[in-house]
Amino acid sequence: MPDASDQEYIEYVTARLPALRRLAYGLCGDRDQADDLVQETATRLYLRWARIAEVEQLDAYVRTVLVRHFLDTRRRGDDGRVLGGKLESDDQVRPVRWTCR
Template sequence: MNDETDAGYLEYVSGRIPALRRLAYLLGGDEHQADDLVQETITKLYAKWPRIAKVENVDAYVHTMLVRAFLDEKRRGWWRVSLRGAPPERPAPAPPSSDEKTVLRAALKRIPARQQAVLVLRFLCDRSVADVAQLLGCSEGTVKSQTSHGLNALRRILGDRVGGAL
């Protein structure tokens, strides 16, 4: 890429990192995973930047890339192996701001990744059904059914813990 193209990429990415990290964190619930997803997304974005920079809605394109990276990582599953002799030292997690957030995050992790992505995009990122369908590359009906199935699963998992919140 030339210097002008690099400058456009750097300007775009530096302005979007916080929003991308927030979306990635909402999807995965882990800061490290969020950083990895954002890094993977912006790396792929750099490789395609000359074409993507001309797209009408770059943000929607990049959000789609991020959500697909999240779903791809969930599909990789159990076969990902860490080749370390001992578990890495991790800093103590910051205390949660509320018990409900912790309970909800744990419940979200227990539902299928696609339902999790739909619920996060619809309710935590305040996206419309049409936006979510476009991001996930599916029909609006699929988004609606995944939302319904995901909410029902959360209700089963959470029971009476959250009252009528869901």
């Protein structure tokens, strides 16, 4: 059974999930990448929950975490996706980096 702190985290994230997904999708325009952004944000939030649960403007803090993570992936030019295609021979297959708009 989760302790009180974990329960607060679960309730907070569950209530904010739709808004976080909308924000993430608005940033990148891709549902899968938006879900990845939200998942990473939720993970980062959980790891810091004991310190930030009492922040006055927690929603703004969480949105900032999500936006900064999105910008970090854009700056690196890496959103974690590698696409490849099959040509006439397997030797000709080259990975292609896919980035959000």
